[in-house]
Amino acid sequence: MTFELLKTTENGRRGRLTTNHDVIETPFFMPVATAGAMKGITHRDLLDLGAQILLCNTYHLHIQPSDEVIKGAGGLHQFIGWDKPILTDSGGFQVYSLRRNNKITDKGVQFNSHLNGDPLFMGPEESITIQHNLGADIIMCFDECPPSTASRKDIEAAVDRTLKWAKECKEVHERLANERGKSPLLFGIVQGGLELDLRENCARELITIDFDGYAIGGLAVGES
Template sequence: MIFELTTTDSESKARAGVITTGHGVIETPIFMPVGTVGSVKALTQEQVKQDVQAQIILGNTYHLYLRPGTEILSKAGGLHKFNGWDRPILTDSGGYQVFSLAANRKIKEEGCLFQSHIDGSRHLFTPENVMDIQRTIGADIIMAFDECPPYPSEYRYAKKSMELTHRWLDRCIARLKETQPAYGYEQTLFPIVQGSTFKDLRTISATEIAARECAGNAIGGLSVGEPEADMYEMCGLVCDILPKEKPRYLMGVGTPWNIVENIALGVDMFDCVMPTRNGRNGMLFTWNGVINIKNKKWADDFSPIDENSPCFASSQYSKAYLRHLFVAGEILGMTLASIHNLAFYLELVKEARKQILTGNYAQWKNRMVPQLKQRL
């Protein structure tokens, strides 16, 4: 993987760059649609490419390990061939999913013992076998195995968790050095900065992660319930420590205004289930604010979902029609809402990149944030 930093905004820390992987180029800042089990929910790969114009999608190690399993993925030749996606893929290590199984997992030095949410079967994730699983999945960018502490966390727990994450990282790095990519192209490891909302822990973790000199770095453990102000403070602190010449990925974030604010702090990559999950429940993100399409006020509004969007789902279908689909329980409603939201997120980061390249990002951000937050 190669990262070229193109431009940094003059009045903020926003950056524009280019990541080159074995499956193509990614222009940053970028939003990555979440395809947890090898599928962006309710959409075909063609829709994700052509209508959403996604440059990279995510898969999840925990879910893909359980279904379809590494044997099937190996026989298929990796996830790219299994699901027909020929652009870059990033895989989360499963640390966050294990964190969300709080009642059904046990964390120890060796790794994490957990029960499947599908059938209750017991499994052990270690830094070593999580690297092996991600080798088999075949993602271009793979994440180190970490523990994501809950919010709020006691200081002692957050510190212990962070130190465990650092020890696990060294084992991940060692395992990758012992193994080779399964399908003939490079797989790049991103370590994950932890430390909850404690400034000293985040400083320690970011310094430790930077010292490992990996090709890119991630920031985890945010957008897990903490106030937005705390997220921005922690993210800004970490971005000031992580090396400028390497991409920075803020995991699981977030709303459109979260993304715009964190770009200004120096983040290059984002992912979140919000555009698809909220879309399937009738919440639409637009350039003018947030819409609950199920509200009766849209029943006779025949204007486009978002007339400012080039996406067909946004510009060719009316609010009234989309509301009708949701009220009638039609699957097409969820598909169109998901396409619209994802296309909007990709348009948002594309416009952010344009503003960075022209040197106007800070002014644009300050104008856009209150607009994006409006409830319509």
């Protein structure tokens, strides 16, 4: 990854991030195209508005039309007709949103499809493989996002699991990158709820794993 720091101020900075598909000026707004397209607006409109990157949803694209179909079509960029960078999430937020019907273990999450109820499993191996199949420029580690009402004990368990999965995600990512000769950027995700010490510990541990970038996860889950 190439990140060039252009300017800093007391409360922010400007930079330039190089990806496989283009250079992105930071900070930037990332439109959410859950299934690969935004509702009511064309890609041309997005470009005219200055969009530099799209956020697409790993879980939903895996369910329909499937990452294997998209891979066979030449990857997500070609499938949706977008030649700018794409970031895919890990599917971890769906673990949170579908939590009433899921079972979380150290291996991953067993849950049911929101479309037809079919049993599904998502873990570090599955998440990273799907994202590599999609061909995104920036991919995210599979993580556990605890609800805002979670106890400290449950948040600690989620952080421990997130760190365990982060190590596994990087191993899978490096293996696939070597096998396929193409490497997206892999970001670790900081969890810890509203417990600042847990967030700090999670961030420090992720840094030791050495990712291309880091995201702050577990926000907008009911906290106030």
